[in-house]
Amino acid sequence: MKGNIKVNEYVxxxxxxxxxxxxxxxxxxxxxxxxxxxxxxINWEFLTSTPREVENALWxxxxxxxxLVALSLIISTPIGIFAAIYLVEYAKPGKIVRIIRxxxxxxxxxxSIIYGxxxxxxxxxxxxxxxxxxxxxxxxxxxxxxxxxxxTEEALxxxxxxxxxxxxxxxxxxxxxILYVVLPSALPGIVTAIILNIGRIVGESxxxxxxxxxxxxxxxSIMDSGRTLSVHMYLLASEMIDFDTAYATATVLVIMILVIxxxxxxxxxxxxxxxxx
Amino acid sequence: xxxxxxxxxxxxxxxxxxxxLNAKPNKFWTGNKLGSIGAKAIEKLFFISAAIAxxxxxxxxxxxxxxxxxxxxxxxxxxxxxxxxWKPSGKLYGILPMIMGSIYSTLGAIIIGVPIGVFTAIxxxxxxxxxxxxxxxxxxxxxxxxxxxVYGFFGLVVFVPIIxxxxxxxxxxxxxxxxxxxxxxxxxxxxxxxxxxxxxxxxYKEGALALGASHINTIFKVILPAAxxxxxxxxxxxxxxxxxxxxxxxxxSGNAAIIPSSLTDKLRTMTGHIALEMxxxxxxxxxxxxxxxxxxxxxxxxxxLILNIMTHKVGE
Amino acid sequence: MxxxxxxxxxxxxxxxxxxxxxxxxSTNQExxxxxxxxxxxxxxxxxxxxxxxxELADAFTEKETGVKVEVQGVGSSAGIKASVDGSADIGMSSxxxxxxxxxxGIEEHIIAYDGIAIVVHPSNEVSDLTAKQISKIYxxxxxxxxxxxxxDAVIEVISREEGSGTRxxxxxxxxxxxxxxxxxxxxxxxxxxxxxxxxxxxxxxTSIGYLSLSYLDEQVKTLKADGVEPTVENIKAGTYKVSxxxxxxxxxxxxxxxxxxxxxxxxxxxxEIVVEEGVISVN
Numbered sequence: 096m097k098g099n100i101k102v103n104e105y106v107x108x109x110x111x112x113x114x115x116x117x118x119x120x121x122x123x124x125x126x127x128x129x130x131x132x133x134x135x136x137i138n139w140e141f142l143t144s145t146p147r148e149v150e151n152a153l154w155x156x157x158x159x160x161x162x163l164v165a166l167s168l169i170i171s172t173p174i175g176i177f178a179a180i181y182l183v184e185y186a187k188p189g190k191i192v193r194i195i196r197x198x199x200x201x202x203x204x205x206x207s208i209i210y211g212x213x214x215x216x217x218x219x220x221x222x223x224x225x226x227x228x229x230x231x232x233x234x235x236x237x238x239x240x241x242x243x244x245x246x247t248e249e250a251l252x253x254x255x256x257x258x259x260x261x262x263x264x265x266x267x268x269x270x271x272x273i274l275y276v277v278l279p280s281a282l283p284g285i286v287t288a289i290i291l292n293i294g295r296i297v298g299e300s301x302x303x304x305x306x307x308x309x310x311x312x313x314x315x316s317i318m319d320s321g322r323t324l325s326v327h328m329y330l331l332a333s334e335m336i337d338f339d340t341a342y343a344t345a346t347v348l349v350i351m352i353l354v355i356x357x358x359x360x361x362x363x364x365x366x367x368x369x370x371x372x
Numbered sequence: 373x374x375x376x377x378x379x380x381x382x383x384x385x386x387x388x389x390x391x392x393l394n395a396k397p398n399k400f401w402t403g404n405k406l407g408s409i410g411a412k413a414i415e416k417l418f419f420i421s422a423a424i425a426x427x428x429x430x431x432x433x434x435x436x437x438x439x440x441x442x443x444x445x446x447x448x449x450x451x452x453x454x455x456x457x458w459k460p461s462g463k464l465y466g467i468l469p470m471i472m473g474s475i476y477s478t479l480g481a482i483i484i485g486v487p488i489g490v491f492t493a494i495x496x497x498x499x500x501x502x503x504x505x506x507x508x509x510x511x512x513x514x515x516x517x518x519x520x521x522v523y524g525f526f527g528l529v530v531f532v533p534i535i536x537x538x539x540x541x542x543x544x545x546x547x548x549x550x551x552x553x554x555x556x557x558x559x560x561x562x563x564x565x566x567x568x569x570x571x572x573x574x575x576y577k578e579g580a581l582a583l584g585a586s587h588i589n590t591i592f593k594v595i596l597p598a599a600x601x602x603x604x605x606x607x608x609x610x611x612x613x614x615x616x617x618x619x620x621x622x623x624x625s626g627n628a629a630i631i632p633s634s635l636t637d638k639l640r641t642m643t644g645h646i647a648l649e650m651x652x653x654x655x656x657x658x659x660x661x662x663x664x665x666x667x668x669x670x671x672x673x674x675x676x677l678i679l680n681i682m683t684h685k686v687g688e
Numbered sequence: 689m690x691x692x693x694x695x696x697x698x699x700x701x702x703x704x705x706x707x708x709x710x711x712x713x714s715t716n717q718e719x720x721x722x723x724x725x726x727x728x729x730x731x732x733x734x735x736x737x738x739x740x741x742x743e744l745a746d747a748f749t750e751k752e753t754g755v756k757v758e759v760q761g762v763g764s765s766a767g768i769k770a771s772v773d774g775s776a777d778i779g780m781s782s783x784x785x786x787x788x789x790x791x792x793g794i795e796e797h798i799i800a801y802d803g804i805a806i807v808v809h810p811s812n813e814v815s816d817l818t819a820k821q822i823s824k825i826y827x828x829x830x831x832x833x834x835x836x837x838x839x840d841a842v843i844e845v846i847s848r849e850e851g852s853g854t855r856x857x858x859x860x861x862x863x864x865x866x867x868x869x870x871x872x873x874x875x876x877x878x879x880x881x882x883x884x885x886x887x888x889x890x891x892x893x894t895s896i897g898y899l900s901l902s903y904l905d906e907q908v909k910t911l912k913a914d915g916v917e918p919t920v921e922n923i924k925a926g927t928y929k930v931s932x933x934x935x936x937x938x939x940x941x942x943x944x945x946x947x948x949x950x951x952x953x954x955x956x957x958x959x960e961i962v963v964e965e966g967v968i969s970v971n
Contacts, residue, residue: 104588111499114491118562119508121555122515125526177421185418198426204672205432206616208643209665212650213432216439225730225775226760237428244425270411291517298519301618301647310758311742319728320758325519332525332623333884345522352517360510460850462869536892542844542877543892627849627878638877648880652763652851 126349133346136339142347146311151331151340153347155313159228159321162314163307164296166232167239172289174236175243176278182244183251184273203241210234211305218306226308226320234306235299239292243285250284251277283366290359294352300325324348433669440666443659452663458629458645460657467664472631473639474615474671480550481557481614486607488554489561490596493603496562497569498591509566516559524620527552532624541636544626549639552620557610564609568602569595601682608679615672618643642668726754727945733760733767733780734853735881736900737934740800740965741780747961748952755945761881764853768794771937777946779937782853782900783860793939799953800934801968803901804858805918807886807908809893814838816912819929823862825896828873833894845876846888846897854882857932858898902966920968934967 144152178195186192214234218224254277262272300323308320309330322330328348331341444452447465455466496508527548536543572595580590596603618641626638627648640648646661646668653661731741738761745757764781771779772792785796806822808814814837817825824830825843834840848855850870858864864871879885885897890907901918904910910918913930922928936950952958959969 104586107588107592110487111491111495114488115495115500115508117488118492118515118558119511121558122511125518125523126514128530129522129526174421174424177418178425181418181422185415186422195422195426198429200676202425202429202432204612204616204676206618206643206668206672208616208618208646209432209436209668212646212662212665213435215650217431217435219775226758237432240425240428268411270414294517298517298521300519300521301643305650308758308760310760312756312758315756319756320730320760325521328519328521328525329619332521332528333880333887341525345525348519348522352519353514356510356513356517457874459869459874461865462867464869533891542895544877622880627880628875629878630875638875640878648849648878649851652765652767652769652849654765654769 129342129345129349133339133342133344136343137346141343145313151337153324153327153344155311156322156324156327156344157347158313159307160297160323160325162228162317162321163231163235163303163323164293166228166317167235167296168289168293170232171236171240171243171292175240176247176285178240179244179247179251180273180278183248184269184277199241199244202237203245207238207299207302210238211302214302214306224318226306226310227318228307228314228321229317231303231307231321231323232317234302235296238299238302239295242292242295243288246288247281247285250281250288253284254280283363286366287359287363290355290362294355294359297323297348297351297355298325300329304329324351436662436665436669439659440662440664443656443663444666446656447660447663452660453667456631460653460660465656465660467642467645467660467667469629469631470640470642470645470664471667471671473625474641474643474668476546476632476639477549477553477621477625477641478611478614480546481553482607482611484550484554485557485561485610485614489558489606489610490565490603492558493562493565493569494591494596497566498587498595512559512562515555516563520556520617520620521623523552523556524623527620527624535636539636541634542626542638544624544638545636546625546632546639547635548624549621549641550635552624553614553617556617556620557613560610560613561603561606564606565599565603568599568606571602572598604682605679608675608682611675612672615641615668615675616643617641618647622647642671725752725945725948727943728756728758729778729943729946729949730776731757731759731767731778731780731936732762732770732776733778733937734764734782734934735761736764736782736802736854736902737761737767737780737799737936739902740934740962740967741936743961743965744953744958745949747957748949751952752945752948755948757949763849763851764856765851767853768792768937771939774939777938777942778949779935781935781937783856783932785935794937795939797936797938797950797953798933798970799936800959800962800970801923801931802934803918803920803923803928803931803968804854804861804898805901805904806896806911806913806930807889807899807904808896808911809889809891810907810909811893812838812909814911815909816915818914819862822913823864826862826864826872826876828875841894844892844895845873846879846885846895847872847876848885848898849878849880853932854898854900858930861930861932900967904966923968931968 141152142157143154145155146152182192182195186195211234214230218230218233224230258276258280259272262276263269267275303323304326307323309322309326310320311322311327314321324344324347328341328344331337331344452465452467453471454468455464456468457464457466458469496505500508531548531551532543535541535545535548539547576594576598577590580594581587585593621641622644625640625644627640627644628638629640630638632639642664646664649657650661731745738759742759745759749755749757764783767776767779767781768785768789770776771794779794782802806817812833814833817836821830821836826845826847830836831843832840833843859870859872877888879888879897882900882903885899886903886908889895889897899908913928916922916928918928918930923931936953938946959971962969
């Protein structure tokens with residue numbers, strides 16, 4: 096009997112190690128394969144010219160991606176934070192809270208293609224918006240809204256009530272307490288979440304393709320259509336006339352995500368230290 | 373020595389706190405009548421923001437059902453959901469192949485992703501020395517952040533040719549799709565499983581070890597069962613992501629509207645179906661895509677419902 | 689609110705900085721000529737026509753700097769739809785309009801002719817197929833290369849989405865249409881665009897696909913259809929029959945900018961660009 100158990104244990108231990116190796120291995124394989132194949136194509140011209148000047152250059156795509164990120168965050172961050180404040184600080188537990196919570200949970204479960212479907216037809220039907228940054232930004236904002244609400248909520252709830260009580264006890268109004276005491280303390284968590292959502296927006300392609308379009312030029316207004324890096328990546332992957340550019344675009348995307356993740360980590364640590372929490 | 377430093381820190385913090393509160397109050401927020409109107413307005417704003425979130429889900433849901441349901445009735449529920457052929461040029465609008473495609477590819481993703489994910493989570497939470505965790509966790513987070521088109525591209529240039537040359541079929545296959553989807557849901561399963569395992573009370577583990585059980589035994593007989601509901605939640609979340617994935621699937625699945633009967637067969641998922649045909653569908657075909665969206669919706673709702681039931685059952 | 693305004697100010701600054709950066713770094717001319725045309729033209733439709741339309745747009749906007757041209761390649765059927773409901777100024781189609789579509793009141797402008805070539809992997813020994821054989825392969829009646837003079841291997845059939853103009857033209861010309869709909873076999877690989885077909889055929893030795901003339905190069909092997917090679921001369925002469933028109937569709941009155949673009953497309957300069965892209969001019 097004891098012998099059997101020993102063998103089982105070894106098998107399990109081996110499986111555990113193999114799984115971990117598989118996971119890390121796949122990550123390394125994907126990253127290295129793409130970067131090794133793509134890094135050769137990337138140079139300053141490639142990144143900063145338009146496709147008219149240099150074949151398949153990325154500048155308009157990079158700008159469109161940044162615009163879209165900025166626009167989506169401008170829309171979704173205030174709404175998300177305010178909604179979370181309402182949920183944590185004002186709402187009385189009961190039906191209203193449950194409805195709002197159910198709504199945000201459901202929103203986060205919807206596949207991105209449905210957002211694309213919705214954005215493509217709804218905004219045109221109701222507002223007359225065709226392919227545009229605005230259409231894409233609103234769609235993306237709705238997509239990240241649940242996440243911002245949830246993480247802000249958690250960050251707010253993590254603030255001990257003693258902070259609130261102390262502030263109120265000293266005579267500050269509820270609103271002042273929230274704005275000057277609770278919110279600043281919750282900031283590290285909120286900022287980290289926002290930065291991670293940037294990563295999600297950058298990586299989104301299905302919903303963006305159908306709402307912001309695919310025009311490979313620098314957008315001059317929010318009503319213009321534009322092509323983000325991810326959409327460009329999809330077009331390259333399905334066209335694949337130019338393997339090199341596809342690898343290079345993938346490399347740029349991967350590096351962007353890496354930088355975003357690292358920044359989120361660093362900012363989170365920095366803000367935490369600053370707060371002396 | 374240290375104690376004095378701590379006390380001084382505390383004093384410094386409380387002074388900061390006081391300074392903040394004693395700062396000259398902004399007249400708009402407090403005190404006079406105008407201030408309280410301003411405050412009330414801001415508080416209303418909070419509520420409106422929360423209401424916006426609810427509004428969004430309502431609008432989206434209503435819109436999809438509004439566009440999709442008439443099509444289901446026009447085509448006929450049975451012919452639509454159980455029809456085996458999608459051929460708009462021949463007035464056939466059966467999406468059974470796509471439903472099965474979604475189911476099979478998700479199953480494949482689970483078979484690959486769950487064991488590897490849970491075992492890796494065990495590795496991170498229990499086996500690896502703490503100093504390495506700080507390297508591995510961000511690595512897993514990085515895996516989560518890679519855009520789906522990049523996964524699809526990788527699958528297209530690496531997995532598909534390998535399957536084509538060495539296993540058979542056209543390379544674009546259920547196998548390739550399951551592999552890619554499985555890898556994509558790994559980070560979700562891993563991170564949630566890790567936090568579930570970590571939140572199992574230490575007494576459980578220490579008790580088992582004290583009673584003489586080996587580490588492995590403890591993990592599988594004590595910790596895992598205790599973390600079951602959390603891990604299950606992670607799995608369901610992973611399933612949700614697999615079902616909803618579009619771009620990666622389009623690139624590796626072959627997009628043939630047939631029911632796959634082997635690992636090397638091509639398939640088409642509901643999401644890929646909508647994405648491919650949405651751009652140019654007109655009339656009934658377009659409405660049928662919305663209807664596919666409706667079915668997808670219901671699918672995911674059912675999965676979430678099962679999640680709720682299971683976590684309540686398991687949590688007992 | 690201190691924290692909120694700080695964040696939104698930062699974001700606003702980033703946005704402003706980006707706008708400033710992009711206008712500084714990009715080499716687009718910022719000056720607009722006085723008295724020139726202005727406005728935005730949107731073209732929506734066929735992925736086959738898109739490269740040509742984009743090149744024409746680039747050349748056109750260099751002359752008319754006040755105009756912006758947006759080209760969205762989403763599929764011929766989408767192009768027809770967009771020109772009908774007015775969401776695009778010009779719809780692009782790479783197939784003839786169906787009878788029901790002709791009744792929707794859109795004007796067809798043929799801007800070029802394109803051939804559809806049947807392609808296989810360069811290592812394939814087969815060089816020539818009859819139209820009947822091609823049709824049978826796509827129907828699924830012929831499944832192995834050995835049946836048409838090649839190796840003993842299952843034929844990997846690659847096709848396009850149902851809304852593709854290239855596919856529509858291919859089916860029409862190969863007799864793959866019927867009252868019950870398309871006769872192409874259901875388990876053909878569906879690729880999303882000419883480029884995707886090209887990529888698949890270039891990679892898989894047992895594959896067969898169809899491509900717009902402008903996508904051909906040495907990575908794929910072009911088959912003769914009924915003994916005729918798909919060249920510009922043969923298409924013009926009418927001996928290579930697998931060809932279709934590139935259409936730009938408009939409905940009713942068009943803006944000055946749109947009319948100017950169309951005039952440019954038909955001008956000698958425009959038609960030269962058409963030829964450069966590998967398709968056949970209308971002149």
